[in-house]
Amino acid sequence: MLPWTTYEAMVDAALNQPEAFWLEAAQRITWQQAPTIACQNRADGWHDWFAGGVLNTCYNAIDRHVEQGRGTQAALIWHSCATKEQQVVTYRELQDRVAGFAGGLRALGVEKGDRVLIAMPTLVETAIAMLACARLGAVHVVVFAGYAAAELARRIDDVAPKVIIIASCSFQGQTPLPAMPVLNEALHIAAYNPRACVIVQREACPAPLMPVRDYDFYSLEQFSPVAPVPVYAEDPLYILHTSGTTGKPKGIVRDNGGHAVALALSMPLIYGCKPGDVFFTTSDLGWVVGHSYGVYAMLLSGCTSVIVEGSVSASAMRMLCQNYAVKCLFTTPTQLRVIRQESRNLAGVLLPALARIFVAGEYAEPTLLEWARSYFQRAVVNHWWQTETGWSITAHFFGLPEQEPKALMNDIGRPAPGFFPALLPSMPDDPCGEVVLRLPLPPGCLAGIWQNGTIKVPENYFDKSGEYYRTFDEGMITSDRAVHMLGRSDDVIKVAGRRISGVQIEEIILSHQAVYACAVVAISDALRGQRPVAYVVATPQCTANVSIMRSEIIGQVNQTIGKWVGLKEVHFVTQLPTTRSGKILRKQISL
Numbered sequence: 001m002l003p004w005t006t007y008e009a010m011v012d013a014a015l016n017q018p019e020a021f022w023l024e025a026a027q028r029i030t031w032q033q034a035p036t037i038a039c040q041n042r043a044d045g046w047h048d049w050f051a052g053g054v055l056n057t058c059y060n061a062i063d064r065h066v067e068q069g070r071g072t073q074a075a076l077i078w079h080s081c082a083t084k085e086q087q088v089v090t091y092r093e094l095q096d097r098v099a100g101f102a103g104g105l106r107a108l109g110v111e112k113g114d115r116v117l118i119a120m121p122t123l124v125e126t127a128i129a130m131l132a133c134a135r136l137g138a139v140h141v142v143v144f145a146g147y148a149a150a151e152l153a154r155r156i157d158d159v160a161p162k163v164i165i166i167a168s169c170s171f172q173g174q175t176p177l178p179a180m181p182v183l184n185e186a187l188h189i190a191a192y193n194p195r196a197c198v199i200v201q202r203e204a205c206p207a208p209l210m211p212v213r214d215y216d217f218y219s220l221e222q223f224s225p226v227a228p229v230p231v232y233a234e235d236p237l238y239i240l241h242t243s244g245t246t247g248k249p250k251g252i253v254r255d256n257g258g259h260a261v262a263l264a265l266s267m268p269l270i271y272g273c274k275p276g277d278v279f280f281t282t283s284d285l286g287w288v289v290g291h292s293y294g295v296y297a298m299l300l301s302g303c304t305s306v307i308v309e310g311s312v313s314a315s316a317m318r319m320l321c322q323n324y325a326v327k328c329l330f331t332t333p334t335q336l337r338v339i340r341q342e343s344r345n346l347a348g349v350l351l352p353a354l355a356r357i358f359v360a361g362e363y364a365e366p367t368l369l370e371w372a373r374s375y376f377q378r379a380v381v382n383h384w385w386q387t388e389t390g391w392s393i394t395a396h397f398f399g400l401p402e403q404e405p406k407a408l409m410n411d412i413g414r415p416a417p418g419f420f421p422a423l424l425p426s427m428p429d430d431p432c433g434e435v436v437l438r439l440p441l442p443p444g445c446l447a448g449i450w451q452n453g454t455i456k457v458p459e460n461y462f463d464k465s466g467e468y469y470r471t472f473d474e475g476m477i478t479s480d481r482a483v484h485m486l487g488r489s490d491d492v493i494k495v496a497g498r499r500i501s502g503v504q505i506e507e508i509i510l511s512h513q514a515v516y517a518c519a520v521v522a523i524s525d526a527l528r529g530q531r532p533v534a535y536v537v538a539t540p541q542c543t544a545n546v547s548i549m550r551s552e553i554i555g556q557v558n559q560t561i562g563k564w565v566g567l568k569e570v571h572f573v574t575q576l577p578t579t580r581s582g583k584i585l586r587k588q589i590s591l
Helices: 007-016 018-028 057-067 091-107 124-136 149-159 180-189 257-269 288-300 314-323 333-342 366-376 502-510 546-560
Strands: 039-041 047-049 074-080 086-090 115-119 139-142 163-167 169-172 175-178 196-200 214-216 236-241 251-255 278-281 304-309 328-331 356-359 379-382 421-424 433-438 448-451 454-456 468-477 483-488 492-495 498-501 515-525 529-538 569-572
Touching: 007 018, 018 039, 018 257, 047 257, 057 091, 057 124, 057 257, 057 288, 074 091, 074 124, 074 314, 086 091, 091 124, 115 124, 115 149, 124 139, 124 163, 124 236, 124 288, 139 149, 149 180, 149 236, 163 180, 175 180, 236 288, 251 257, 257 288, 278 288, 278 314, 288 304, 304 314, 314 333, 333 366, 333 515, 356 366, 366 379, 366 502, 421 468, 483 502, 492 515, 492 529, 498 502, 502 515, 502 529, 502 546, 529 546, 546 569
Parallel strands: 074 304, 115 139, 115 163, 139 236, 163 196, 196 214, 278 304, 278 328, 328 356, 356 379, 529 569
Antiparallel strands: 039 047, 074 086, 169 175, 236 251, 251 448, 421 433, 433 468, 448 454, 468 483, 492 498, 515 529
16 A cells, blocks of 8 residues: 555655655665665765665565465466467566576686676576576676677677677567677677687577587576575675667666665555556567566566567557456567557557556657547557666556546656756756756666676766756646656757757657658758758558648648748658667768
8 A cells, every 4th residue: 555645745755755755665675684774875986875774686586476375376378469379477486497597607606796697588498597586696698688799799798798698589570680699799709708609599490509608598597496595685686788879888887776676666655556466568578678667667566567579569469458457568669559550550558457548758749649648548658768777767657546637647757766857958947858857866767877897876867956856857847746748859950949859759750550660860051050851661551642741740840830940951761770679870861
């Protein structure tokens, strides 16, 4: 049960009594030694949460639920969109497999504080490897399975892993992509060499194991089980590299204690989930959503997590939601657009167990949200967060008795507890600006940046005063505490002294029935400073004349915002450049 009945009561408690607020929240997890302080400043200028508290994240995610009688409940449900395989793993089965694999890792020399690099698609074994590291107090570093050798080598050198774990192949569609040649080339390029490599052999593409270096994943599961190793709350749980939309990818370090507390609180508060509920996350486990809401939040809360390998189709999503009584679905705007395209001539679906759908990764425009609400007949909402924060900066709070204001349902919501946003306007009296967050950040956010074998203060995120964390996202904040997003700082276009969000223009373009996706970028203009240029991907069924479509799009923007925006160029392309997690790389778009 949550102790607040209204959003304002919750925010006031977090603002005026933060120590009491977070120490109470910390009671949602099991501690070997409970913390006596919530937030503590570090000597390097950053901050730790629940410093001195002792726990084990894997114990909280698995063992305590088995002890409480949930051993036969499904913990993980896995579906492969490539091979059509499915697997259901109970909490007791997960406990046995994780404890055994942790024993195998220990036999390879992995101990508390060591890094283990995991380069696998979304598999049950990926989650087992993550949790086994947490059980040992080791630091897992999950990277996208599809990286080329040079990118993989860069991450190997960055974190110096004692062990690397890979699957023998991943899939592009239904085509298997062998992983061993990439691993071998990466190890040839990298300056650092691990002690061992562990291979998950897949039927579609088994790999020859190199003597001395390589070990079979399933054989390591048979080792004597290891008990959870106690770690301090401030000890690192994992390193996750950013996707690169803010520049060179950085290794974000997440702690154990603050991470567990924040995610355990978020499940009832934001998502309205309780133990036993089923939560379906379409994200790859290599991204922060997969970490937070494919594995840790669900298991910390005693829920069942549905995870998928590959891009899930409309029919597969419907099947999984029906067969496993999914209560909450967490997906991306890109995935919703795929489903919309596949379902264009189908009636909406009725999924009795499904309560609501959450969208993150990028902002979902109102027309997409309205379609999804009509199709699923359920609440569909945006929320805003980053790899650095690990959970929602702003959200809609379905666990509170107070209903969410309807006026906010198309926006990204109001701040989660502990996040106190402000604006850095670029011009005096400008109601818009970069959204910054007052320090200290709440539990669950980055503990620092991994650099040269140590955890460094994230100084690149500070504003000039050193009092705020820069999100590099632009928006505005209204009197009801709602944050309205405009886009990344470098995506806001300045036309003749007036500012216009590229996202705002994109919303209008996406309302055109023949537009599948689009991106708006700024280019220099000798007279007006900047002007917008649109890049549009038409729907596959589109038969409209390009010139007519271009005129219609420009007309829609002029009519909705005004001709002062100056949109004159609309380029039609077959696809837009994106990160591996689906975010559009607007910096890479050029004429």
